[in-house]
Amino acid sequence: xxxxxxxxxxxxxxxxxxxxxxxxxxxxxxxxxxxxxxxxxxxxxxxxxxxxxxxxxxxxxxxxxxxxxxxxxxxxxxxxxxxxxxxxxxxxxxxxxxxxxxxxxxxxxxxxxxxxxxxxxxxxxxxxxxxxxxxxxxxxxxxxxxxxxxxxxxxxxxxxxxxxxxxxxxxxxxxxxxxxxxxxxxxxxxxxxxxxxxxxxxxxxxxxxxxxxxxxxxxxxxxxxxxxxxxxxxxxxxxxxxxxxxxxxxxxxxxxxxxxxxxxxxxxxxxxxxxxxxxxxxxxxxxxxxxxxxxxxxxxxxxxxxxxxxxxxxxxxxxxxxxxxxxxxxxxxxxxxxxxxxxxxxxxxxxxxxxxxxxxxxxxxxxxxxxxxxxxxxxxxxxxxxxxxxxxxxxxxxxxxxxxxxxxxxxxxxxxxxxxxxxxxxxxxxxxxxxxxxxxxxxxxxxxxxxxxxxxxxxxxxxxxxxxxxxxxxxxxxxxxxxxxxxxxxxxxxxxxxxxxxxxxxxxxxxxxxxxxxxxxxxxxxxxxxxxxxxxxxxxxxxxxxxxxxxxxxxxxxxxxxxxxxxxxxxxxxxxxxxxxxxxxxxxxxxxxxxxxxxxxxxxxxxxxxxxxxx
Amino acid sequence: xxxxxxxxxxxxxxxxxxxxxxxxxxxxxxxxxxxxxxxxxxxxxxxxxxxxxxxxxxxxxxxxxxxxxxxxxxxxxxxxxxxxxxxxxxxxxxxxxxxxxxxxxxxxxxxxxxxxxxxxxxxxxxxxxxxxxxxxxxxxxxxxxxxxxxxxxxxxxxxxxxxxxxxxxxxxxxxxxxxxxxxxxxxxxxxxxxxxxxxxxxxxxxxxxxxxxxxxxxxxxxxxxxxxxxxxxxxxx
Numbered sequence: 001x002x003x004x005x006x007x008x009x010x011x012x013x014x015x016x017x018x019x020x021x022x023x024x025x026x027x028x029x030x031x032x033x034x035x036x037x038x039x040x041x042x043x044x045x046x047x048x049x050x051x052x053x054x055x056x057x058x059x060x061x062x063x064x065x066x067x068x069x070x071x072x073x074x075x076x077x078x079x080x081x082x083x084x085x086x087x088x089x090x091x092x093x094x095x096x097x098x099x100x101x102x103x104x105x106x107x108x109x110x111x112x113x114x115x116x117x118x119x120x121x122x123x124x125x126x127x128x129x130x131x132x133x134x135x136x137x138x139x140x141x142x143x144x145x146x147x148x149x150x151x152x153x154x155x156x157x158x159x160x161x162x163x164x165x166x167x168x169x170x171x172x173x174x175x176x177x178x179x180x181x182x183x184x185x186x187x188x189x190x191x192x193x194x195x196x197x198x199x200x201x202x203x204x205x206x207x208x209x210x211x212x213x214x215x216x217x218x219x220x221x222x223x224x225x226x227x228x229x230x231x232x233x234x235x236x237x238x239x240x241x242x243x244x245x246x247x248x249x250x251x252x253x254x255x256x257x258x259x260x261x262x263x264x265x266x267x268x269x270x271x272x273x274x275x276x277x278x279x280x281x282x283x284x285x286x287x288x289x290x291x292x293x294x295x296x297x298x299x300x301x302x303x304x305x306x307x308x309x310x311x312x313x314x315x316x317x318x319x320x321x322x323x324x325x326x327x328x329x330x331x332x333x334x335x336x337x338x339x340x341x342x343x344x345x346x347x348x349x350x351x352x353x354x355x356x357x358x359x360x361x362x363x364x365x366x367x368x369x370x371x372x373x374x375x376x377x378x379x380x381x382x383x384x385x386x387x388x389x390x391x392x393x394x395x396x397x398x399x400x401x402x403x404x405x406x407x408x409x410x411x412x413x414x415x416x417x418x419x420x421x422x423x424x425x426x427x428x429x430x431x432x433x434x435x436x437x438x439x440x441x442x443x444x445x446x447x448x449x450x451x452x453x454x455x456x457x458x459x460x461x462x463x464x465x466x467x468x469x470x471x472x473x474x475x476x477x478x479x480x481x482x483x484x485x486x487x488x489x490x491x492x493x494x495x496x497x498x499x500x501x502x503x504x505x506x507x508x509x510x511x512x513x514x515x516x517x518x519x520x521x522x523x524x525x526x527x528x529x530x531x532x533x534x535x536x537x538x539x540x541x542x543x544x545x546x547x548x549x550x551x552x553x554x555x556x557x558x559x560x561x562x563x564x565x566x567x568x569x570x571x572x573x574x575x576x577x578x579x580x581x582x583x584x585x586x587x588x589x590x591x592x593x594x595x596x597x598x599x600x601x602x603x604x605x606x607x608x609x610x611x612x613x614x615x
Numbered sequence: 616x617x618x619x620x621x622x623x624x625x626x627x628x629x630x631x632x633x634x635x636x637x638x639x640x641x642x643x644x645x646x647x648x649x650x651x652x653x654x655x656x657x658x659x660x661x662x663x664x665x666x667x668x669x670x671x672x673x674x675x676x677x678x679x680x681x682x683x684x685x686x687x688x689x690x691x692x693x694x695x696x697x698x699x700x701x702x703x704x705x706x707x708x709x710x711x712x713x714x715x716x717x718x719x720x721x722x723x724x725x726x727x728x729x730x731x732x733x734x735x736x737x738x739x740x741x742x743x744x745x746x747x748x749x750x751x752x753x754x755x756x757x758x759x760x761x762x763x764x765x766x767x768x769x770x771x772x773x774x775x776x777x778x779x780x781x782x783x784x785x786x787x788x789x790x791x792x793x794x795x796x797x798x799x800x801x802x803x804x805x806x807x808x809x810x811x812x813x814x815x816x817x818x819x820x821x822x823x824x825x826x827x828x829x830x831x832x833x834x835x836x837x838x839x840x841x842x843x844x845x846x847x848x849x850x851x852x
Contacts, residue, residue: 004832005835006831006832007835007836007837008831008832008835008836009831009832010682011681011682012831016640016681017640017642017645020637020641021637022636022638022713022714024652024653024712087832251649253646253648253649255644255645255648302656304652304656305653305654305655306652337663337669
């Protein structure tokens with residue numbers, strides 16, 4: 001900001017507070033006395049990025065590392081992007097206001113596929129080449145990480161280095177290697193990447209050659225050197241109690257999406273829903289102890305002034321020591337006027353006790369996710385909840401004074417028929433009916449049930465990874481069909497844009513041949529596509545056509561179980577045999593018990609860690 | 616049933632603070648949220664509202680609009696105790712950032728509504744800036760009619776008719792520092808007649824064509840609130 005006076009620019013854009021930094025608890029170091037400058041980029045707005053727990057954790061971890069200064073970078077909103085292009089204002093980091101080219105390492109957190117074009121747009125705004133192969137010796141090393149990189153292939157050619165798995169240990173190791181090689185003068189871009197390839201959890205895409213069969217499927221991945229791993233094993237933190245957790249949070253001035261203390265209670269999930277990628281890639285399950293969590297919470301409260309603590313994990317009520325944790329927190333939070341919130345509740349664990357203890361449950365809306373309309377289909381996806389569970393839970397909510405319930409479902413699941421669609425409407429009706437089983441004097445308001453339906457995307461590393469995605473026409477037909485089945489004014493129906501789900505499937509299941517289309521999108525201005533207003537389906541179709549990509553090959557084509565999948569280069573611990581077994585059970589409409597009941601031998605335990613339920 | 620307990624008695628603490636540099640881009644609403652966190656971290660003996668959702672009580676004088684820096688902001692905070700002023704000041708500053716500092720904390724004798732006038736320093740970097748243009752600015756602002764089109768809250772509605780803001784202008788001294796036109800302005804802070812300095816700038820834009828080149832890097836202005844006064848122009852504190 002010293003270079004140019006951009007005050008008129010800031011006064012001309014929406015929410016200029018996004019671009020100013022200067023927050024309480026942000027970390028400022030002397031740039032001349034650090035040996036590794038790290039830019040942590042989040043390819044979405046400040047409000048979204050500041051809410052991300054992964055960024056909070058890694059910002060803390062990296063700034064603890066000797067000689068490393070980690071700063072934050074977020075994507076500008078469309079109006080600001082336009083001004084930056086018009087006035088040649090480069091993208092800068094919030095702490096130092098230096099442009100990205102001044103950094104040694106520039107990392108992007110990839111949380112959803114629709115952020116890919118934003119990553120490239122940010123590189124362009126920073127004046128950095130988007131293709132890894134075009135970066136010179138002086139260019140920062142561009143790193144990717146986050147849940148999307150379990151299939152890194154569509155974006156592999158844009159990154160110099162990809163972090164597979166949890167980053168708390170890997171990223172400081174990468175910094176240390178960089179510092180060592182810069183320090184002893186042995187650093188070259190190629191030499192650094194070559195050595196980094198032997199750090200566990202590091203994937204260097206340029207060190208692998210991909211060949212294809214005549215039918216378009218992948219023939220094989222070949223490492224360019226013999227000392228490069230054939231498969232990249234996911235890195236995990238083995239003991240979360242001993243892993244660093246932030247003691248201070250950067251306090252945003254402007255309102256962010258999740259503006260509160262967030263406690264990560266455990267990683268992984270015991271459930272194994274067959275559509276859920278997170279449930280597979282974060283295995284094995286590792287819990288933190290209530291003692292450590294209570295300490296984390298108290299410390300963060302004192303250093304932040306937040307009045308809300310949110311307990312998060314994939315399914316919070318599955319935490320084996322939840323009562324100890326909530327009691328430990330409630331011993332001081334009420335007096336401090338701090339409230340607890342739980343964002344993810346399972347239908348079968350909702351209780352009157354939770355409603356009493358947790359203020360978000362007390363005061364907020366109630367959301368349940370049956371995911372499918374019939375028991376048959378819920379068994380196919382291994383959701384393991386019954387209609388009775390749902391009616392019991394909404395009954396508790398209604399008797400506790402709630403009158404609005406939101407239900408999440410998915411369209412396009414494998415084996416889905418019109419009967420399953422009708423089942424969604426029928427289930428919603430029974431929820432409405434449940435409200436009227438209460439005596440009239442106990443229901444002062446009218447009841448409202450919201451049915452929200454998304455479209456199934458067959459994701460890598462799930463038992464459904466080989467499935468074909470339902471076609472756009474079929475998804476849209478089912479959305480209309482359900483509209484016809486819902487004829488009760490007390491039921492509100494909303495559904496996701498199926499076209500977005502098609503592009504998500506393309507990007508989630510794609511290989512390296514998609515990169516030119518993604519690059520073309522960014523060149524032509526695509527950015528912030530996770531926001532409805534900036535998603536442009538026609539533009540995607542045009543970019544795919546011009547770069548010779550057949551979308552159906554990746555989306556509506558079922559993948560064969562003996563073909564090489566783009567993500568076969570990655571080893572998440574969970575084995576292909578397990579995923580295949582689960583796929584068979586899905587077709588047999590058989591459920592699989594949770595890790596807590598019985599170990600299903602998924603294979604993730606080979607990664608180690610305090611995996612209390614693994615055999 | 617909700618238990619109705621009478622509110623506890625409270626003591627009003629006044630904090631005078633500065634908000635400068637990049638913090639000019641923080642909206643008033645966000646400033647309020649930020650101050651809530653600061654006073655929570657500072658561990659002040661806060662007074663809370665009663666009811667289901669107890670909140671501390673803070674009242675700000677003359678909220679700043681985005682794009683204005685200030686050396687004299689005031690906020691009244693309700694406490695249940697009367698900790699020493701120096702101690703309060705120390706705890707507040709330990710929890711603030713370099714561009715938002717508390718300069719005084721005290722138990723006031725005046726009401727916030729006693730604040731009637733505010734002094735601003737408005738620096739305008741515009742094409743054609745000169746002594747003569749500065750003089751023309753002063754002459755226009757001290758003339759009979761200073762017209763602005765006030766922004767409507769409803770963005771879709773038709774443009775509002777022009778309003779004469781002259782009665783909100785008490786003093787204008789204009790100069791030229793070789794680069795910028797510098798206006799020293801005393802404007803109304805009275806709740807019923809508050810004059811936002813942004814309107815002074817937009818009146819000049821309309822009447823004299825300043826800041827109209829469309830080049831956002833070449834033309835810019837800054838607004839700094841410097842002093843607060845009571846009705847009789849004695850300092851407000």
